[in-house]
Amino acid sequence: MGRLSRSYxxxxxxxxxxxxxxxxxxxxxxxxxxxxxxxxSFLSPFNPSSxxxxxxxSPPSWHHWCGTDELGRDVLSRxxxxxxxxxxxxxxxxxxxxxxxxxxxxxxxxxxxxxxxxLMRLVDVMLCFPAFFLILAIITFLEPSIWYIxxxxxxxxxxxxxxLVRAETLSIRExxxxxxARCIGCSNLRxxxxxxxxxxxxxxxxxxxxxxxxxxxxxxxxxxxxxxVQPPTPSWxxxxxxxKDFIEFAWWLSLFPGLAILITVLSYNLLGEGIRDxxxxxxxx
Amino acid sequence: xxxxxxKRVFLLIPLxxxxxxxxxxxxxxxxxxxxxMQMAMNPKVxxxxxxxxxxxxxxxxPLHEQYFGWVANLSRLDLGRSFSSxxxxxxxxxxxxxxxxxxxxxxxxxxxxxxxxxxxxxxxxRRDTLFDKGITFFVFxxxxxxxxxxxxxxxxxFGVRLGWLPISGLHSLGSDTWGTVRYLTDMAKHxxxxxxxASFGSLAGMSRYMRSAMLNVIGQDYMVTAxxxxxxxxxxxxxxxxxxxxxxxITLLGFSIPGxxxxxxxxxxxxxxxxxxxxxxxxxxxxxxPVVMGVLVIGAFLTLSGNLxxxxxxxxxxxxxxxxxx
Numbered sequence: 065m066g067r068l069s070r071s072y073x074x075x076x077x078x079x080x081x082x083x084x085x086x087x088x089x090x091x092x093x094x095x096x097x098x099x100x101x102x103x104x105s106f107l108s109p110f111n112p113s114s115x116x117x118x119x120x121x122s123p124p125s126w127h128h129w130c131g132t133d134e135l136g137r138d139v140l141s142r143x144x145x146x147x148x149x150x151x152x153x154x155x156x157x158x159x160x161x162x163x164x165x166x167x168x169x170x171x172x173x174x175x176x177x178x179x180x181x182x183l184m185r186l187v188d189v190m191l192c193f194p195a196f197f198l199i200l201a202i203i204t205f206l207e208p209s210i211w212y213i214x215x216x217x218x219x220x221x222x223x224x225x226x227x228l229v230r231a232e233t234l235s236i237r238e239x240x241x242x243x244x245a246r247c248i249g250c251s252n253l254r255x256x257x258x259x260x261x262x263x264x265x266x267x268x269x270x271x272x273x274x275x276x277x278x279x280x281x282x283x284x285x286x287x288x289x290x291x292x293v294q295p296p297t298p299s300w301x302x303x304x305x306x307x308k309d310f311i312e313f314a315w316w317l318s319l320f321p322g323l324a325i326l327i328t329v330l331s332y333n334l335l336g337e338g339i340r341d342x343x344x345x346x347x348x349x
Numbered sequence: 350x351x352x353x354x355x356k357r358v359f360l361l362i363p364l365x366x367x368x369x370x371x372x373x374x375x376x377x378x379x380x381x382x383x384x385x386m387q388m389a390m391n392p393k394v395x396x397x398x399x400x401x402x403x404x405x406x407x408x409x410x411p412l413h414e415q416y417f418g419w420v421a422n423l424s425r426l427d428l429g430r431s432f433s434s435x436x437x438x439x440x441x442x443x444x445x446x447x448x449x450x451x452x453x454x455x456x457x458x459x460x461x462x463x464x465x466x467x468x469x470x471x472x473x474x475r476r477d478t479l480f481d482k483g484i485t486f487f488v489f490x491x492x493x494x495x496x497x498x499x500x501x502x503x504x505x506x507f508g509v510r511l512g513w514l515p516i517s518g519l520h521s522l523g524s525d526t527w528g529t530v531r532y533l534t535d536m537a538k539h540x541x542x543x544x545x546x547a548s549f550g551s552l553a554g555m556s557r558y559m560r561s562a563m564l565n566v567i568g569q570d571y572m573v574t575a576x577x578x579x580x581x582x583x584x585x586x587x588x589x590x591x592x593x594x595x596x597x598x599i600t601l602l603g604f605s606i607p608g609x610x611x612x613x614x615x616x617x618x619x620x621x622x623x624x625x626x627x628x629x630x631x632x633x634x635x636x637x638x639p640v641v642m643g644v645l646v647i648g649a650f651l652t653l654s655g656n657l658x659x660x661x662x663x664x665x666x667x668x669x670x671x672x673x674x675x
């Protein structure tokens with residue numbers, strides 16, 4: 065691990081990542097999903113919320129590639145629009161988790177002592193709760209909104225990053241360049257954010273990529289239980305929820321959104337593992 | 350060893366206090382009054398009836414008083430009474446649900462270990478072969494499959510399409526009048542799908558963990574020694590290697606408890622199994638504060654004790670720690 069300086073990125077990290085075929089495949093799917101969610105309105109064959117009473121629950125056909133749902137809406141179009149929710153939730157939730165985790169880890173590792181003890185006990189306590197219970201308990205007491213979902217997933221998912229960054233900070237703190245920075249009179253804040261933070265970020269990249277996958281899974285589970293993204297806004301989880309109600313007559317309502325989640329989560333995981341391997345100097349290819 | 354144990358138990362106290370504090374904060378910072386839920390059922394209730402209810406549940410007292418009152422009751426194992434219409438003690442409700450969730454997860458864990466250990470060892474000893482790559486692929490799929498989707502697909506396939514397995518509950522209707530054998534086979538049939546779903550997700554992680562633990566062990570000197578003194582490859586791997594590779598798995602077991610309990614919400618609601626997960630889901634949906642807080646605290650305490658037990662087991666299982674200073 066180490067600093068992702070420009071020359072290092074170009075000379076070592078990038079070629080190593082590119083040689084990992086699975087990571088490249090995962091990364092390509094991730095990029096493709098960005099394009100899909102940006103261009104959902106051009107790509108969708110139908111309006112995702114227009115209701116057609118004459119084609120309710122029709123199976124996949126040339127007209128409707130993934131069939132229609134219980135209101136006659138085109139499932140493919142809803143899946144394409146649903147990718148927006150997943151993308152948003154993944155990035156915002158992980159952004160929150162990474163920000164909190166990084167700050168806690170930096171402060172804890174740099175100052176040590178009582179601050180460290182208190183913050184790390186907080187991490188221990190938070191890790192004791194079954195995360196999904198905690199999320200459910202908070203979400204149901206709030207107005208259903210995608211922003212709350214992202215916040216709650218972020219607020220319950222920062223502990224891993226905090227431990228990671230703390231460990232990095234502990235070793236970076238002892239480096240000579242930190243001593244040098246202190247000698248020329250840098251303030252603590254400057255040392256933490258200008259000297260330690262950039263050098264501690266590499267492993268965070270890995271857990272961010274894996275975290276996005278986890279956040280997408282959590283959001284879909286919440287929407288599946290009916291307390292996540294509310295209809296008529298399409299999300300992969302709430303399409304699956306109606307798939308559950310009609311599972312006896314309409315398998316396509318359950319199959320396609322599940323596949324979409326599977327492929328997305330798989331891609332982020334492959335990308336994350338690829339980054340981990342590319343950053344790890346012990347693995348030689 | 351005993352000093353180590355004492356230290357660990359002593360450390361539990363601040364953690365337990367932290368758990369109660371976070372549980373209380375989470376529930377009481379949330380907007381909306383629990384009394385409103387009961388009011389919504391009956392629009393005729395006037396303001397004084399509402400005040401009486403608020404007073405009855407102690408919701409009119411200042412927050413810190415409510416907190417200390419709650420913790421004091423908690424220390425006497427009194428979790429209060431449910432807000433639902435039966436208003437039974439929360440502890441009783443949890444007591445009848447907990448065994449279901451624990452035994453279901455226990456069966457799932459046995460299945461996981463039974464599969465993950467041989468899979469991990471085989472993948473490690475056949476590193477970079479087709480078998481290893483196939484397993485790695487399966488592991489990645491396993492990480493990415495949403496459990497509720499898997500549950501749905503199994504339900505559709507084995508329950509609806511083929512009609513082989515019952516799709517909800519733990520028993521068939523009228524099974525209480527059947528003989529023991531028929532009763533148990535009926536229950537086993539009900540358990541197949543939930544257990545499969547419960548074990549699938551962690552199976553992937555567990556076998557990957559087992560693989561890397563085994564890879565670590567394979568490079569050790571004592572493995573070379575074992576081979577050098579002429580032991581068969583089977584003894585070297587499955588006796589000398591496996592026993593050392595199993596050690597870190599104990600810690601993993603402790604860490605996996607919150608995930609197991611949390612995951613139970615999903616398959617218990619889908620398969621209508623009367624366990625902790627279903628209880629929690631229902632409580633959360635009806636804003637049954639005492640039950641929500643009770644399940645959160647008990648779930649976190651279970652994790653805490655699970656971690657402690659795992660650490661102690663680790664110390665006992667590893668002679669280097671057992672006989673050392675510890």
